[in-house]
Each structure stands twice: as structure tokens, then as C-alpha cells.
Amino acid sequence: MTSVLESATPVTVRAPAKVNLELFVGPRREDGYHGLSTVYQAVGIHDEVTAAPAGEWGCSVSGRDADSVPTDESNLALVAARTLAERTGGQEPVHLSVHKDIPVAGGMAGGSADAAAALLACDAVWGTGLGKDDLAEVAAQIGSDVPFALRGGTAVGSGRGELVAPVLAKGVYHWVFVPSAGEGLSTPAVYRAFDSRNEGVDVPDPQPSAALMSALRSGEASELAPVLDNDLQPDAIALQPAIGEVIEAAMGFGALAAFVSGSGPTVAVLAATAEGAIDLAISLTASGVAADVMRATGPVHGAHVLPAARL
Template sequence: MTSLPETPTAVTVRAPAKVNLELFVGPLRPDGFHALSTIYQAVGLYDEVTVAEADEWGIVVHGRDADRVPADESNLAMRAARLIAAALGVETPLHLTIDKEIPVAGGMAGGSADAAAALLACETLWGGRHTREQLDTLAATLGSDVPFLLHGGTAIGSGRGEVITPVLAKGTYHWVFVPSSGEGLSTPSVYGAFDRRQAGLDLPEPVPSPAMMSALRAGDPDALAAVLANDLQEDAIALHPPIGEILHAAMDFGALGGLVSGSGPTVALLADGPEGAIDLAVALTASGVADDVRRATGPVHGAHVVPTPRRS
């Protein structure tokens, strides 16, 4: 007699961080967001979210900067779980466990990664009743970066960043990330500084740069380094001057290029290969320029189910 497969009572999903290879900011939209054109790349720093059926709703956060992450209903992963439960008409409470590796408030979309992971974990736990397009729609209501973290790889983000179009990108890129040793930068504060700096200017509708598309198609790290761009970088540096010092030092230490990741303050540095990434990381820490560095490669896959949780 063949037994039926058991319904899982817990699911763990791993989701990556992102770096914006270019981020162009356009005019304000009627909904209060800026029009954006960005090139996302998913990189191999991961958070894991485990959802498990429970007697009541709850959440616990472990790992890097866990004390800076809300462990209540305001947590984006909890909001994602509540959202998909309501969409499916499921009343079973869940307990969420988040294991963090992605820097908090660092411009690498750690909260969005957690939300993407929670969406996929709940969808898997409750039987996979949404299409990917429907999941994308739910994801977009949670945040502009969340749909991309479901997909991963390399992609254009348009609209306010939530409309995802995959990009043909060759090769593997080696990154060194320098998180802030202090508090992060809030996205609203960086955009506020941008708005003050651009006051009175007529911003054009942003579009991807042909040079970026060409560099990605060629899989050429040197070409990519030359076209890394972020319209928010000047404002992030003004709010957190050590960013500029790290970027300047990194170029002296052999980085091919660098930029602020998203709204910052994490600095993303492109190296010429695995050995170059190691050398750059060592130079930054040995010189005292950086207290903490993280190496990762990209592009990587988006949110995906892993066989077993790290922590029960």
C-alpha cells in the first residue's frame, strides 16, 4: 500500500541580499514614490526564515544584528505571513524564526529578503495555490524590492522597483561588502536628502543604461566596474561621510569599482576574482578602514526552499 505524502508542518526558505548595479531616480509619482530604473543583482549573503504551525502567532530573530530587528507584528516577514494567510483564507497561526546574515538597514534589502522568504515558505506550507505572478503581486504590496528577491539573478527593476524584467548576464562577479559599523541609514532619510538636493529640477524618466546592458552581456567585470552608478550615493555619503572614505581607500587597495548599495550605508566593492576579493577584504580590515567585511558572489538564485531548518 502506497502512503500519501505527509503535509509539512514547518518550511524553511533561504533568500539572498541584493546590490543595485545602477540606480537611477526619476520624478515623484502620484503615489509618493520616485520612478526608478535599477539593475538588481542577487548576491550570496542569505537570511533564512522558518515558518511552523503553532498555537499562536509569534516571531523570533537570531543572528547578525538580531537586536535591531523588530520581533513583533511590524516585522516585514510577519506582515508577509499575515498577508498570504489572509489571501488564502488560512486561520492557522504560525511561528516565524528568522536567521539573519544580511546587514540590517544597510541597503541590501534584508527585510525584503525576509518577506520574500516568508511568502514562499507559507505558500509551500499551505500547498502552493498561487502562481508566481500572483506571488509577485502580493510581494509588491510589501515593498519595492520584495518581488526581485523572489526571482533573484540579475534583473531590471522599473516602476518603483517592483516591476521585474530578467537580464541576460554572463559570468560570476566577486563582491566585497563593507557594512556600517554603527547605525544604518533609513531609506526615507536618504531620499529626503536627494529631494532637497534636486529641488526645482525637472528629473527625466529613468531608463537602464546601454553601457550597463553591454557589460552584463559580455560578463566583463572591468566593464561593469566602469558603469556602476547610484543617484543616491552623494546623499548617502553626505549623511554618513565614512562611506566616501571606504570607497576611496578601496580603490587604492585594488577594487575594480565600488558604489553605495541602494540607499546605503553598506559599500559594495567589485573585485577582479576570488583572490582579488580576499586580498581586498584583508587590506580593508588590516588597515583599519573597515571593522567588518563580507565576501559574496553574484548572481545567485532568489528565495528557495531548503531541506531542513538551521534551528528548530
């Protein structure tokens, strides 16, 4: 009988980064997480994960910030693969090759994108045939942003972010992302700063804003810009003051909006047009405010299998 190890071919999956158009943080829950209300948008910066049958479990990482990504059992893509294997009754090992373009520890869910890509790639390699709902259920066990990385597009996230529902959104939005020139920010550290800042405050349960929903239905960047919001922005800036300088400079160069992406430190800059995004990127780098910028549009699709390369 032919085993999966002998017959399966490698599968490569591409998964997108995200930006939180809105991130409202509620009180700390008994499980240690915070209740969230967020609106995700998937943007055209991607990581790729290739799953290949192997004699033992393993992971390798190349591309942007590769040296900052663990390749041991703590790697989120490998966690995802092993979780799926257990969920489906045990599978033969795979080696995961991760190629990164999404900044590490930048508030753009690069690790979650890798996990989502690994789930989809391993599902294909093993032929487990799980549907989207089943994969999303597994994804939610791995991390708060992983279900959205599977789905993509624009969506509301609730719970700790893992409960995802699509949002009616029109238009294409033009983004410039400014990754941190220094080290990334630890998400737990940013949430601890949020808790410290709000100690003794009655933090309400978060709800999505009607203003943002309306702006997304309009499809106009000029209507979206004034309603973008992030409860964690003051805490990210307190931990890395240079973030505030980038935001101020981007607005001075004509951005419609500039704000912290997720828990930071990446700054998301919204431009009115594709040409405007190019001008902003040039201004930010030429001025010395940013050593590195990335341009992208959104929304884009979630994790998807790439066609096999032709020999």
C-alpha cells in the same frame, strides 16, 4: 479531520541579499514613491526564515543585527505571512524564525529577503500552491524589493522597483561588502536628502542604460566596473561621510569599483577575481578602514526552499 496545525511540518526558505548595479531615481510620484530604474543582482549573503504551524502568530530573530529587527507586527516577514494568509482566504497561524546574515538597514534588502522567504515558506506550509506570478503580485504589495528577492539572478526593476524583468547576464562577479560600522541608514531619509538636493531641478524619468546591459552580456567585471551607478550615493555620503572614506580606500587598494549599495550605508566593492576579493577584504580590515567585511559572489538564485533536515 486533521488540521494544518496538526499535520504541517516546518519549512525553511533561504533568500539572498541584493546589490543595485545601477539605481536611477526619477521624480517623486503622487503616491509618495519615486519612479526608479534599477538593475538588481542577487548575491550570496542570505537570510533564512522557518515557518512553523503555531497556536498564534509570532516572530523571533537571531543572527546578525538581530537586536535591531522588530519582532512585533511591523516585522516584514510577519507582514508577508499575514498578507498571504488574507490573500488565500485565511490560514492558521505560524511562527516565523528568522536567522539573519544580511546587514540590517544596509541597502541590501534584508527585510525584503525575509518577506520573500516568508511568502515561500508559508505557501509551502499551508499548501496554497500559488504560482510565481501570484506570489510576485503579493510580494509587490509588501515592498519594492520583495519581488526581486523571490526571483534572484540579475534583473531590471521599474516602477518603484517592484516590476521585475530578467536580464541576460554572463559571468560570475566577486564582491566585498563593507557594512556600516555605525547605525544603518533610513531609506526614507536618503530619499528626502535626494529630494532636497534636487529641489527645483527637472528630474527626468529614469531609464536603464545600454552601457550596463552591454557590460552584463560581456560577463567581464572590467567592463561592468566603469558603468556602475547610483543616484543616491551623494545623499548617502552626505548623511554618513565615512562611506566616502571607505570608497576611496577600496579604490586605493585596487578595487575595480566601489559604490553605495542601494540607499546605503553598505559599500559594494567589485574585485576582478576571487583572489582579488580576498586581498581587498584583508586590506580593508587590516588598514582599519573597515571593522567588518563580507565576501560574496553573484548572481545567485532567489528565495528557495531548503531540504528538510535529516533526523
